[in-house]
Amino acid sequence: MPPANWFLALVVPEQAHLTELLVDLPAGLRPFCAADLHITVAFLGACGAERAWRAWQAIAPLQHPALAVVPGGWRAMGPAETPSAYALTLAPDSAEELDQVHGSRLTRSLIERWRLPALAAADLPPERRAALPHITLARPRRRGMAAGQAEVDAWLQRAPRPRHGFVLDQIALYTWADDRPSQLFAIQAQRPLDQAPG
Helix, strand or coil, rough: CCCCEEEEEECCCCHHHHHHHHCCCCCEEEEEEEECCCEEEEEECCCHHHHHHHHHHHHHCCCCCCCEEEEEEEEEEEECCCCCCCEECCCCCHHHHHHCCCCHHHHHHHHHHHHHHHHHHCCCCCCCCCCCCEEEEEEEEECCCCCCCCHHHHHHHCCCCCCCEEEECEEEEECCCCCCCCCCEEEEEEEECCCCCC
């Protein structure tokens, strides 16, 4: 068993009901459970508990109002030939809808600002890629899956999309769950975005 990964993420509330979108999921994909859904802010990898907790403490002074977001379309993540995950992106902000910001731009901005001190505190290099807020809902059952890819691609085209937005108001420190694979991740600490830890 490899060392557990750690990451900081925005908690997707179970009330968003996103797992209901996983109808007719191809056999080659493994769905995430509702408790595993999140939007990664800073991926810390197998840094160990001590460095992960330093990253969590580094964002303690940071606060942000809750984010109202609207999921957008499906996207295959990773290499085009063998995607590593299937996710929902966030709907882009629209100039005509500035009175009800969808939260894509704000979420991206939060990620880029909060991951810098977190990665530095964990003695990790800064992330060079631009933030792409997304919610992973399924992964291939086998890494590098090629068989059944046509079926997966066809499902991606017809997969249902969310009809309602939801609010992101919690940040958490995650690592691997003890009872894998029924639940992949376990929250080690959690707080509201707009409050410093008590």
